[in-house]
Amino acid sequence: MNDSGGNKNQEICRLLRSGNQKGMELLFDVYYKSLVVWADTFLRDMNMAEDVVQDFFLSVWNGKTYKKFEPATLASFLYVSVRNRCLNRLDKQDIFHHAVELDHVDLAFEEYNERHDEIVAKVLEEIALLPDRSREVMNGVFVEGLKYREVAERYGISLSTVKTLLSNSVKKLRERLDDEFFAGFLLFFYVLK
Template sequence: MNNSGRKKDQEICVMLSSMNQKGMDLLFDAYYKPLVVWADTFLRDMNLAEDVVQDLFVSIWKDKVYLRFKPETLSSFLHVSVRNRCFKRIEKRDVFRNASVLDHVELVFEEYNERHDQLVSRVLEEMALLPERSREIMNCVFLEGLKYREVAERYGISVSTVKTLLGNSVKKLRERLNKELFSGFLLFYCRWR
């Protein structure tokens, strides 16, 4: 992320931490369109992509998720949340075909979404404590889905260095997170790779 993006994320987080509505407006202005395009790559349905992103923004405000935002993890949190919500929408289509009690299924998914947002936020907090290069490599591998070779080329380092940094980062997360949170990390970051 460039300096202007970091500065914007810093401004957004400062405003939101003081519960200033303008922070939500800035968040929307900065991320809405890119997140809709991101969601559309999974869903291939622009209207549904907009619904997913709008639902995320509503959830962020309603559940006060924004109080846990940190500038260094804001973009990753938003992109991972949108990606996971898209996958849940895709899964939900299949579940709804076979579900006999739709109201119950919807309730389960709502509870799952809320728990997911809390889990992702906590994992991102721990990731923010990692050294910058380690965070960047984890984002490349887990968020962008790049191969080790592609990450090595991007940063001008060897594939073995990428593997070492990634392995050390995952090990640190395993030590810092309880079993449920680490399992959540594996589920949400490694599942779709």
């Protein structure tokens, strides 16, 4: 991750350890979108992914799990926790076969930093190949960091259309990109912030 990510993690942990709810808000702002996309790679259902991530944030706050957060391991903890919640959800639904190969995704995260520029270029290239409206939605959410509602207002489409276009675009990228590049996509907008 870049320095701003590390600084944000330090600020999140500092605020949360002091019991300041602003830490939770910052955690949400920094990680929510990437965790939803991450959850969607397992669940293949954007609405369910949002539910899982929202439930996870609630459990972190209510269970005071945040008191154990460390800046250096925060991102890993969040991604692993959300992945585990998704797998539990899938296990309950008996559709485990939809999950991606975890070993490949874990390896991809390890290799991500080494090939950052190449990965970002490839992800941008794949986004550019999407249909116009899908590309606009992806750029709005991931490159510009807009909220779903802001993208919907900008293009005069419904919130559910934004979510559908986003979900379909993520699935297309998942099919076109190998695990390393897809993991890079998951970190893509976080790194660009």
